Amino acid sequence: MMPELHPAKPSLLIESDFWRDPYPFYDQMRSVHPLYKGTLFKHPGWYVTGYEEAAAILKDARFQSRIPLPETSRKYEQLKHVQHDMLLFKNREDHRRLRSLVGKEFTPKMAESFRPFIKDAAEELLDQLESRQTADIVSEFAFPLASLIIANILGVPKEERHQFREWTASLIKTIDFTRSRQALAKGNAAVIKLTAYFKDLIQKRKTDPREDLISRFASLEQLTEEEFLAACILLVIAGHETTVNLISNGLFCLMNHPAQLAVLKDNPPLIESAVEECLRYESPTQLTARMASEDCEINGNMIKKGSKYTSF
Numbered sequence: 001m002m003p004e005l006h007p008a009k010p011s012l013l014i015e016s017d018f019w020r021d022p023y024p025f026y027d028q029m030r031s032v033h034p035l036y037k038g039t040l041f042k043h044p045g046w047y048v049t050g051y052e053e054a055a056a057i058l059k060d061a062r063f064q065s066r067i068p069l070p071e072t073s074r075k076y077e078q079l080k081h082v083q084h085d086m087l088l089f090k091n092r093e094d095h096r097r098l099r100s101l102v103g104k105e106f107t108p109k110m111a112e113s114f115r116p117f118i119k120d121a122a123e124e125l126l127d128q129l130e131s132r133q134t135a136d137i138v139s140e141f142a143f144p145l146a147s148l149i150i151a152n153i154l155g156v157p158k159e160e161r162h163q164f165r166e167w168t169a170s171l172i173k174t175i176d177f178t179r180s181r182q183a184l185a186k187g188n189a190a191v192i193k194l195t196a197y198f199k200d201l202i203q204k205r206k207t208d209p210r211e212d213l214i215s216r217f218a219s220l221e222q223l224t225e226e227e228f229l230a231a232c233i234l235l236v237i238a239g240h241e242t243t244v245n246l247i248s249n250g251l252f253c254l255m256n257h258p259a260q261l262a263v264l265k266d267n268p269p270l271i272e273s274a275v276e277e278c279l280r281y282e283s284p285t286q287l288t289a290r291m292a293s294e295d296c297e298i299n300g301n302m303i304k305k306g307s308k309y310t311s312f
């Protein structure tokens with residue numbers, strides 16, 4: 001039997017303390033049970049806070065069904081359609097097919113070729129902040145940097161990039177666990193605009209290919225038009241949220257741990273392990289979700305087909 005979480009505890013989720021520091025809540029949940037069944041943020045399902053349990057579930061083929069967001073609503077049709085064709089929400093064979101197709105063009109080597117551009121873009125943004133006493137790292141460095149990079153990789157012309165800021169900000173909120181209906185409506189509107197924008201750009205790149213990802217994707221005959229559009233939109237979302245969070249959380253961690261910052265300044269090659277540690281210690285993605293594709297037993301608990309799992 002699953003122990004009950006203390007009734008007062010879930011209320012922490014709507015308190016500002018949780019947003020400032022979610023870890024005490026995770027600890028509380030873990031101390032009750034590493035597999036907690038309940039309703040958090042209005043989502044009923046299983047919440048996994050144990051490392052062993054989360055690792056086992058994420059590797060278990062029975063839990064590979066991802067959960068497209070939003071669920072059933074007529075209101076957000078365009079958002080639902082585009083999610084349906086996204087790699088992130090595909091399963092098993094469909095996922096393998098799309099992943100290997102997209103992976104043919106979006107390779108580590110291709111990403112590496114953008115290193116000089118990324119370095120110049122970061123230096124230019126930092127130069128603008130150099131003489132300032134204070135700066136907002138999220139809006140003045142991390143977000144513009146991520147935005148410039150992903151737009152450049154895809155092949156969005158420089159003069160058109162400013163439009164992405166608002167669209168991506170709206171889309172990012174639609175994959176947040178605590179998204180509101182208003183956020184979904186705004187995300188749906190952003191998808192309509194992004195779809196029209198990318199349809200036009202794809203046509204241009206088909207007739208006049210460049211050295212960018214959209215031109216490369218255009219050469220993949222097996223990629224349907226819907227999958228092509230969904231891949232562009234997914235890359236816009238995925239390339240922003242995570243990178244912005246990593247840069248800003250990482251800096252925040254280092255500033256709160258001055259001794260570690262000093263060690264890094266004395267030994268810059270340590271940056272690689274510092275990035276890995278920031279990913280672990282203050283993760284840019286705080287949770288991920290799965291759905292059980294069949295009835296199964298985990299740690300003595302019977303999980304029904306269709307039950308949702310969220311691991312923090």
Ligand code: HEM
Pocket residue numbers: 087088089099150234235238239240242243246279284285288289
């Ligand atoms: C710090 C940076 C990043 C982190 C922490 C991160 C994290 C993640 C995680 C946890 C997933 C799996 C989600 C799930 O299965 O539930 C994922 C998937 C994905 N990410 Fe990232 N990501 C990062 C950067 C990026 C960037 C820069 C891009 C693209 C430009 C990207 C593109 C993708 C794509 C396409 C998927 C779907 C892969 C698939 O389903 O096979 N990510 N990412």
